[in-house]
Amino acid sequence: xxxxxxxxxxLLVGSVGGVIIGAIxxxxxxxxxxxxxxxxxxxxxxxGLTMLLGIYGxxxxxxxxxxxxxxxxxxxxxxxxxxxxxxxxxxxxxxxAVSLAYSASFWGGIFGILCLILLSPVLALIAPMFGSxxxxxxxxxxxxxxxxxxxxxxxxxxxxAMFGILLxxxxxxxxxxxxxxxxxxxxxISGINLIxxxxxxxxxxxxxxxxxAPDSSPDAKPVTGRMSAGFKELLGHKRVATVASGFGVIxxxxxxxxxxxxxxxxxxxxxxxxxxxxxxGKGSPEGLIASEAANNAVPxxxxxxxxxxxxxxxALTAMMLSVFYVHNVIPGPQLFQNNIDLVYGLYxxxxxxxxxxxxxxxxxxxxxxxxxxxxxxxxxxxxLILSFVGVYSLRNSLTDCMIAAVFGVLGLILKRLNLPxxxxxxxxxxxxxxxxxxxxxxxxxxxxxxxxxRPISFILFALIVLVLAxxxxxxxxxxxxxxxxxxxxxxxxxxx
Amino acid sequence: MSxxxxxxxLFKRYRRPGDIVFAWVILIFSVFLLSQITQxxxxxxxxxxxxxPRFWPAVALIGMTVFAVFHLLGSALSERISxxxxxxxxxxxxxxxxxxxxxxxxxxxxxxxxxxxxxFAVLLVLRVxxxxxxxxxxxxxxxxxIVVLFKTILQVKLPAGKFxxxxxxxxxxxxxxxx
Numbered sequence: 304x305x306x307x308x309x310x311x312x313x314l315l316v317g318s319v320g321g322v323i324i325g326a327i328x329x330x331x332x333x334x335x336x337x338x339x340x341x342x343x344x345x346x347x348x349x350x351g352l353t354m355l356l357g358i359y360g361x362x363x364x365x366x367x368x369x370x371x372x373x374x375x376x377x378x379x380x381x382x383x384x385x386x387x388x389x390x391x392x393x394x395x396x397x398x399x400a401v402s403l404a405y406s407a408s409f410w411g412g413i414f415g416i417l418c419l420i421l422l423s424p425v426l427a428l429i430a431p432m433f434g435s436x437x438x439x440x441x442x443x444x445x446x447x448x449x450x451x452x453x454x455x456x457x458x459x460x461x462x463x464a465m466f467g468i469l470l471x472x473x474x475x476x477x478x479x480x481x482x483x484x485x486x487x488x489x490x491x492i493s494g495i496n497l498i499x500x501x502x503x504x505x506x507x508x509x510x511x512x513x514x515x516a517p518d519s520s521p522d523a524k525p526v527t528g529r530m531s532a533g534f535k536e537l538l539g540h541k542r543v544a545t546v547a548s549g550f551g552v553i554x555x556x557x558x559x560x561x562x563x564x565x566x567x568x569x570x571x572x573x574x575x576x577x578x579x580x581x582x583x584g585k586g587s588p589e590g591l592i593a594s595e596a597a598n599n600a601v602p603x604x605x606x607x608x609x610x611x612x613x614x615x616x617x618a619l620t621a622m623m624l625s626v627f628y629v630h631n632v633i634p635g636p637q638l639f640q641n642n643i644d645l646v647y648g649l650y651x652x653x654x655x656x657x658x659x660x661x662x663x664x665x666x667x668x669x670x671x672x673x674x675x676x677x678x679x680x681x682x683x684x685x686x687l688i689l690s691f692v693g694v695y696s697l698r699n700s701l702t703d704c705m706i707a708a709v710f711g712v713l714g715l716i717l718k719r720l721n722l723p724x725x726x727x728x729x730x731x732x733x734x735x736x737x738x739x740x741x742x743x744x745x746x747x748x749x750x751x752x753x754x755x756x757r758p759i760s761f762i763l764f765a766l767i768v769l770v771l772a773x774x775x776x777x778x779x780x781x782x783x784x785x786x787x788x789x790x791x792x793x794x795x796x797x798x799x
Numbered sequence: 800m801s802x803x804x805x806x807x808x809l810f811k812r813y814r815r816p817g818d819i820v821f822a823w824v825i826l827i828f829s830v831f832l833l834s835q836i837t838q839x840x841x842x843x844x845x846x847x848x849x850x851x852p853r854f855w856p857a858v859a860l861i862g863m864t865v866f867a868v869f870h871l872l873g874s875a876l877s878e879r880i881s882x883x884x885x886x887x888x889x890x891x892x893x894x895x896x897x898x899x900x901x902x903x904x905x906x907x908x909x910x911x912x913x914x915x916x917x918x919f920a921v922l923l924v925l926r927v928x929x930x931x932x933x934x935x936x937x938x939x940x941x942x943x944x945i946v947v948l949f950k951t952i953l954q955v956k957l958p959a960g961k962f963x964x965x966x967x968x969x970x971x972x973x974x975x976x977x978x
Contacts, residue, residue, distance in 0.1 A: 342953050455812050458870040462825060465862035469832070472859065476852035481841035483856055484832070507900065511893040514927055680927040681934065685941055687900055687923065688916055692945070695904055696955045704904035708897035715893050719886065720815050738855050745849060 313350045314652055317357020318659040324358065325365025326671045327682065328375045328521065332362035333505040334686060336622050338693040340498055348630035349645060353652040355626060359619050360412065360602045360653060361660040367404035367595055368668065369675050372397060373521045377675075380601075383566045383594035390586030398526050402533030403588055404595045405664050407544055410537060411596035412657040414548035415555065415603030420650055423639075426611040430636040432759050433612055435744035438635070440754075440763035441614050442733040442740065445558035447767060449729050451774050452564070459722045467730020470495050471738075478742070490702045497731055498697055501622055503707035504724050506690040508714025513683030515715070520678040525669045540592050543573045547593040551600025556607045558616035558729070569597040603653055610634050610646060614736065618725045621732045814877040817886035822871040829863040836860060899923060911960025912950055913978040916942040951977045 324335040335358050343351030366377030371388030384404060391400035433441070446464055453460035473484045474494030485491040537544060547569035554565040573593035574583045583590045608614045613635035615621035627634050632642060639646060664671075694707045717724050748754060755764040832839075840853035848854060899919075907915045920942035924934055949955045959975040966974055 342949060342955050345954065345956075458866045458873055461866035462829075462863050462870055465859045465866060469856060469859035469863065472856045476841070478850070479841060479843060479852050481843075481852050482839070483841075483852055484835070484839045486839065507897075510900075511896050514896050515889055515893050518928065678929075678934075681924065681929065681937065683896075684920060684923045684927065684938065685945075687896065688903075688920060688942065688945055691900065691903055691907075691916075692949045692955055692957070695907070696949075696957055699908075699956065699958055701901070701904055704901055708900050711900070712890070712893050712897055716817075716821060716890050719889065720818055720821055721813070722821075734855065734859070742850060745847070 309347070309350050310353055310648075310652075313346070313354040314357050314656055315659060317354035318361045318656045319357075319663055321358035321361030322365035322660055322663060322667075323671065323674060325362030325377045325381075326368045326675055327365075327677060328369050328373075328377050328675070330509070330682065330686070331366075331378045332358050333618055333622075334509050335362070336619055337498075337501045337505045338686075338689045340501070340622055340625065341693050341696045343626055344629045348626070348632050349648050349652075351626050351630070352623065352649060353656075355623055356602075356649065356652055357656045357659075359623075360599075360656050363595075363598050363602075364405065364408045364660050364664060365671065367408065368401065368671055369521065371400045371404055371591075372524065372526070372672065373675065375521060380563060380566065380598045381594075383570055384591060386570075386584050386594070387587045387590035390584070391588075391591070394586060396586070397524070398528035399533065399536070399588075400586075400591060401526055401668060402528070402531065403536055403591055404533070405661060406533040406537040407547075407592040407595035408599040409534075409657055409661045410544045411548040411551055411599035412603070413654065414545065414596070415552050415600035416650060416653045416657070418552045418600075419603045419607060419653070422607065423646070423650075426607065427639040427643075429759075430611045430639050432757075433636050434757070435740040436748075436754050437757070437759045437763060438612060438614070439737055439740035439744060440760055440767065441608075441612055442736040444763055444767050444770070445608075445614055445616065445729065445733050446737075447770055448558050449726050449733075451770065453723050453726070456722060460726045463717075463723065464726035464730040467727040467732075468734030468737075469730075470500065470727070471497075471731045471735045477739075490706070495706065496697065496703065497621075497625055497728075499694060499703045499707045500710050500731065501618075501728060502690055502693045503710025504714040504717075504727060505618070506686055506693060507707055507711025508718060508724070510683045510686035510690060511711055511715040512718050513679045513686070516679065518678055518680045521675050525672055531665055536588065537592060540589055543569075543576075543589050544592050544596045546572055547596035548600040551597040552604040555601035555604025556616070558608060558614065565597040565601055566594050569593040606649070606653075610638055610649075611636070613638075615729065615732055618728045621728050624732060812873050812877050814874055814880065815886070816880050816882035817890070818877075819871070819874045819879075820883065820887060822867070822874040826864070826867040826871050829860060829867045833860040833864055899926075907960065908958040909961050911963050911974065911978065912957050913943070913946045913974070914960070914962065916946050946978060 320335070321332060324330050324332060336355050339355065339358070343354060346354070362378055363380055366381035367384050367388065368377060370376040370381040370385040372392055374385050374389040376382045376385055388400045388404060391397065450457060450461045450464055469484070473491055475481070475485075475492060476483055482492060547565075550569040550572070551565040554568070570583075570590060570593045573589045574580050577583065577587070577589050579587065605616050605620050608616050609620045609624060613624065613633060615624050624634065632638070632645065690707070691704070694704050697703055714724055744754070755761045836853065836857060840856050842851055842853055903915060903919045906919075910918070917939055920938040921935060924938040929935070929938075950957055963971055963974045
């Protein structure tokens, strides 16, 4: 399936393009995938998907370069890389830091794919056990996790997830064909397109963000030396790299958690088990390895719930889900039975993209340091132009452009307020899944308890209860932890 | 008093300038939409609640309102950072770029993809403050590359400009097909 020139070209363009996009602070894979999404609709599913997979899987490699060289992560998930990468650059070890980051990324990427391949027989076995009610409960669990994963912003994340659910209900009800929140407006009756929202929230908002902020042009110094040298050093830290990749795989599979949690957990693990814990944050190779290995193991793992259940765990896989739908390839339990060659094609594409990116980076790092210097406002202009292609090519509709512009402004406000965008997208996608699956499961239910009378549905229900209980427990613990302090204050004031 | 303080500390969070304005706006927005639920959704008698067309909008809007109330509460109880109105002015100023984007989309069907993109790139680069020859040449080159990539190579569906109809026959066909 992959031995076709168009697939190989898509993989090459996606991989190399992803590295370049990842290396430019202020663009990121979400913007690139959102823009390219409509362009891939006219391609074969495997061609379109490999191109988007290429961008998804390779952007974090590129994102490590500015994180290490100029202390500015290329993508948000490279933030921890700058903690140790930049101090290494400051003490004249830029080459060592960059080559270690590449090697750790490669290790994490390949580890993630191997886990995905090894898990495939299990997935093929378990996936058919997921009926409508199980998928409904899995989507509900996904929504809950997405909200709870935004600690300190839970109320905002909850609001935005619910807003996403509302957005997908706008238009005609799929069963009764009655209007829902359409206000008799034609453009609302036809519903709000997910891609238009994605492009507005990710691409246009980023353009507005860059255009309204002061202009800057980062200065990255060239790096000299053999980039493959880091692999030898990485072998001395196999344990950290493997455990970090393991965190990436496990957390990548869980909706709503992904790269950030995986990075923090693996970084904490590496620090706690290190012989030199005080070096962390000051240029520790182990810290750099933990961060890069963990975030690069996530893309392959994030494909697990997407392929097996049709449930995306974060924004990028939600975008890929729309490519599947456009080509009438429905991810979920049947995919492993009806389209196994596509699944294996995607696995192989993931391996190839890691090899292509690693080889590309060995020779092109200094070229990428020049691309980093593109001024931010110029970048904003280009993102705006590219966003037009994405929005307009969908239906040649000016109304879509206006809706995307409205979501662009909303995205800018959310970014300025440091509030999350992802819950809106996942609310839209998972909300749609929940509505359809709950409806289709109802004829087989005599009482609400029948919803959880099968093993998988019971496990999912138990997980939902457990997640909520754990969160409440954490809140109570935090409440109690504050209580003695307050009592102490009171006691002090009384004695005075 | 200590319980009030503890409750306050539970809701406390990092609050950026403009946060409370956003919190009020989303609450008013949610309450307004919720108040419209009987007009904007249907209720079919004889069907269970879960299968009603109203069910999911109601779930979403009740959730939105509850979360918006708590978000506002958190915002009101958190430490304020000055600069609210500068921040809101920045949000408003982004509308200018939204208008640029819509204007660009409106012009393409008349002027054609290539001329509109080049003109838009140059004008917007000038608008955001670049004056150097390198920036202008860069904007033209980038615009051409984008058009060639998406329209010529990927054959993305974009409208042919009405302006192209006025071109000589040979050139017209090339422009209509590839640019």
